[in-house]
Amino acid sequence: MTGQIFRGNGEPHDWDMPPAPPWRQFRGQPIVEHPYHDNWAADYPNELERARTYQAHGREIELVNVALLLRRPLLVTGRPGTGKSALAYAIAHELKLSPVLRWPITSRSTLQDGLYRYDAIARLQDANLQPGQSPASIGRYLQLGPLGAALLPYERPRVLLIDEIDKSDVDLPNDLLNVLEEGEFRIPELVRIADTDNEVEVGIEHASAPVRINHGTVRCRAFPIVVMTSNGERDFPPAFLRRCVRLDITEPDHQHLEAIVRSHLGAEALAASTDIVNRFLQQRTTGELATDQLLNAIFVTMHSDVTHANDRSELADLILRHLNVPD
Template structure:
């Protein structure tokens, strides 16, 4: 594979046990976690555009008009999760509420969590000191689904990520909540009338709070719900009937070129055409993700030789089947 000579100092780690303090190179745009620019006048880069076809965007718009969850399927790396952030950014919906589903996930945790033990401990300490018992709202935090259903003038964006990794009953558990747009918090509904209004914590990263009246939360605007699935198992018909389905295909060569240009600049492939060719050849024989191509092009753009001792194989490794 032809490539330009690597930068002389691209190997930060030498493997010789000698302590060093090399300058860290610039991170890829998709791996920069809100780093503050060193120069006060430096501008924060604008978000990269999310590339989607008109037909796929029409399905998104239909879900928005119908106030229905959008069930997005496709291979890893096709942009399923990124779609939720693209919608939230373009519609100015604020922070995306993210619920990453795993085998231990339950709807209860996604709605709210009540720290009864913490409240009991705090109440005991306060009583011993002659103080006032702490408010229950300080020990009850809404989860991402619970926060998404808090009433507001604008809908919230909710990403339910990889639902097929959850328990087999989880999709059906979501049905009632998504149909009613509401749920109950029994710990609050049992409070006396004088404590009918309680401020609880939310899942927002800024430490937000929400008012809950008589233990009942009901949305005024149904949230923009994006549910992703890798197609690992089928969902119940009743659940599918209440969703709009969008299957994101693997991007073709032109779409890949557009994605690379959007993330790394229009000239990123000038000296990396061979990387794109290698990616397309390998993808034809096994599953690869688009971000693997971005990683390879980023390394080439930084002057690294992808011929170095199987480095390309490490970056463009197959995602399915035997390693």
């Protein structure tokens, strides 16, 4: 693919988004300025490290750009530890769209958790404690969730990570369909008062300032870059899959593993740990291992007092234990 927006090289660069397909154009108004703190390196050093060291393959780069061009969510499937979540941080870092909005999914997650939270109890308590006074704005008790914040009408898209969606209740993927298709949602608590208060300021987690919601509706302008990860623990309905660009991240081969070790720990660490890399590859043929186990094993052997080869192997084996085999 020519004219790639995401290059996968870890280098931030300027870019321009080609026009959206006619069926994926959004016109949210008014434009919202970036409401987040920009000091990503200081506030989120672990996320920045994951972004800088991510090693993207050609196929991954191609499918990320397909999702960007089509304004469609990217459904990333793979075994634990293959870097699915790190891809979202790599995109945000390279396209200068940090910080990432992250929505970790559990079996109790609902669509409203991702869109917004309304603390009706706190509002009632405040009203009872201050009788005779004008009530505080309802916006004080509303806070947009990561999905809701991603759908605000930004000029540039936000990166949203919906992590481990396969752990959700069976209804959540279907509940997401309309929001991801239309790029908008309504907040009923604000819609009901739109005739008398058509513009309300609401908060966003980790944001430096509130944002204004008009007539109770949040409608995107630049469709967010949505990365949904799955460990492959369940199947998704066809209607959901049809709206996604699907990327399956396979286990890295020998060459790719070396590139990962080099990017995280340096060339010297790789040169001194070829035995551990080979041991990892050998043990991976008989059971499930994650790439971060290899990085941990190399780091531990580098920073321990062990020098004998057998002792190094024993120390590495404490970490390189199969994930799918009980102790």
